[in-house]
Amino acid sequence: MDHTTAETQLLDAADTLFYERGIQAVGMDAIRAASGVSLKRTYQLFPSKEHLVEAVLRRRDLAIRAELEAYTSARTTPTERILAVFDYLYEWFRQPDYRGCAFINSFVELGAGSENVAEIVRTHKRAFADHIAALVAAADLPPARVGQLLILANGAMVTAAIAGSPEPAREAREAAQRLLDEGVPD
Template identity: 80%
Template sequence: MVLQARGFDMDHTTAEARLLDAADALFYERGIQAVGMDAIRAASGVSLKRTYQLFPSKEHLVEAVLRRRDRAVRDALAAYTSARPTPTERVLAVFDYLRDWFDEPDYRGCAFINSFAELGGTSPNVVDIVRTHKRAFADHLAALVAEAGGPPALAAQLALLANGAMVTAAITGDVGAAREARAAARRLLDADAAPGTAVPAASGQPPA
């Protein structure tokens, strides 16, 4: 599909996808407040008129970006953890997922935590999207912990570990935050297990 900016038409789906891709990348790299609609227009190749037809305000675009990222993260995490053979390995896989994510060269923290830090005081819709995403993450962990025979309190502790690792890795640039969080998660799982039934190390995974 040829860009509208070059004088050709662009269908609704293509224009929307280009805008969301451009906005997502720019917001994540620079921060939401530092990116204007004109920068998004230039990066996407969608005219400013068409941009505002699809997203009447920047806030509408921010919300659409976060909702799309929410679905993508949920799907990716579910696929990653479900590939492990045992319930305990699926719990620890959450932290392996974080390790892989932190190791990406463009990692700049959790987009939802970042968005809340920027807009939490001014945008109730963004707050709602962020809280919904974090609840879904916690619910996924709770389901994995329940399958492994652990209590809800353990799931809440692991969610705190995971979110803390996201922030720490963004600030320090150290992928080791995921490794340390995983080690702490193993200790919590071991402590919750019955005496003599410590959680075995997952095959092929980094030692705690």
């Protein structure tokens, strides 16, 4: 098995297992078994579980950024692009395997003990904030809307996972619509 194939299989298996069960509940042997990559080769590619966690999060970060950009840019107006963020969340929350935001979950599990994981999570959330900020600026709305929309989106991610329902995305979208309807505050 070549380097790229082994790495892809490991990342796919680890991503699935970490997301389904939690990072701390999954051992390297379970990842080896799920990936079909030998334990020796696993440790050649990823010297520690933390290295594997970091690689999984970095890969997921790039995928989510690309998906969200494509989803929001497909909308016509700046306001529709902002609201599309919440439509994207709704579609995500409807997935049968939705277990919350992998970045929030990782931070809760490892953030205090792993500065590298915490920094990857912060980078991802900053990129999400930057995306929202660009949409808000394009809609000619006050910068204060960025933080408000982020709270709605991140709150919906957590609430949907706990409730086991996609509806928090719809509720957050309605609240976002009210914020956008307000326009510039007094």
